[in-house]
Amino acid sequence: MLETTNGRTLKTTRTSLRILELILEHDGLTLAEIDRIVDKPKSSLHSHLNTLLDCRYVVKNGRTYSASFRLAVLGDRARRGDLEVVATDTVERLAEETGEEANFTVFEHGRLLLLHGSTNQAEHEGEGGFRTEYYLHNTAAGKAILAELGRDHVDRILDEWGMPREIEATVTDRDRLYDQLEEIAGKGYAIIDEEFAPGLVAVGAPVHADGEIVGGLSIGGPKYRINMTRLHEELAEQLLDAVEGMEDALRA
Template identity: 35%
Template structure:
């Protein structure tokens, strides 16, 4: 059940739920949405008509889908990260160099958000995709980002999302998480040691927008059988940090 931190306009909240349901269902009709959201068909129909009129939804027969207007909105949001072509190019290059899955993520509302992902020749399925949100405490990218926040900010995120166990290796107590974040601060990078998905390991490094403000994180993910401690030390850590630095320099001076 959702909890609201302030005054909420129900009609707007309902419209947001309709949009998210259309995304989840990859399009739907009035009846399906009514059942999915437990709204009356008349309420769903009114919301859809409003969204169609404003260009956020298109109607194809009896099916409603999200419109391409969201691409324009997405491009506008991505412009906050400077020339995103540089990020895209560097992540693609990182995937090619390592043969694994390379990713660029940022954080929003206490979770990481994947903004770009590329697969190398040996990449395995990781479940990540553009726009996906995941917990900060159980991912290498998330721990890098948390390590740059104040204790108060981290506590606020814990209050909001908790520390749910993803695998037996996940930090599920405040003490354990802060110990890991302290290690990340000292090292300048973070490792996900099968903390998010069993069988997958990941290394991530921060990308700084300025001396005191982070832009996001760069990471490489692969199977634990290949992502060994030895390869972390001899290859992955420096390669990931170098890619993060290239993005950082281009962002600051573009």
């Protein structure tokens, strides 16, 4: 889903949110550090920070601004209820059954947001650290979701987020991606081969609730341990069974 707005938006609000995202991303920043990243007058940045402080979205320790605990409380309220419970149970069971990494990501605003990753996932996150937000064009769940969407919808997502090359094998050509999506559409699942991270292969599929795509379920791991035959024949079957179980549980 890629929600669009037809009304007026505020650049000042956008700037405040950008500053907050940077503070979260860097685990705290000083005004001077923010000034080097954001192309705004330092006095304006200071006003944005004061507003975030006043609204209790950040705290200040010395010169460093950090995300407040209030954000965690608000984030907890935003969790997806039954979806989180079902996803957590499914992911952990799938990881145990396959011996590989599993995760469920929510499909929102044209991106994938990690709702739950298996407990053995962190060891393979690599030097980039633990990820919580993903593109669709180079992830297994993302490609499987794109394959179900209409071409106009896919175009809007790609226009909004682009197709950045995260590693050498990432597909960055739109026509090539469309060819892949046509092949994926007939299978119900997608496979990536080192398109997201070096040495990582994965299989993913969309999950539906009330007739809408709510997210994607995926299984993956190191290529030295998982060959293409196992991905297509064994793990894809286990994945699709798990998706069916998730969707049944969400209907209950």
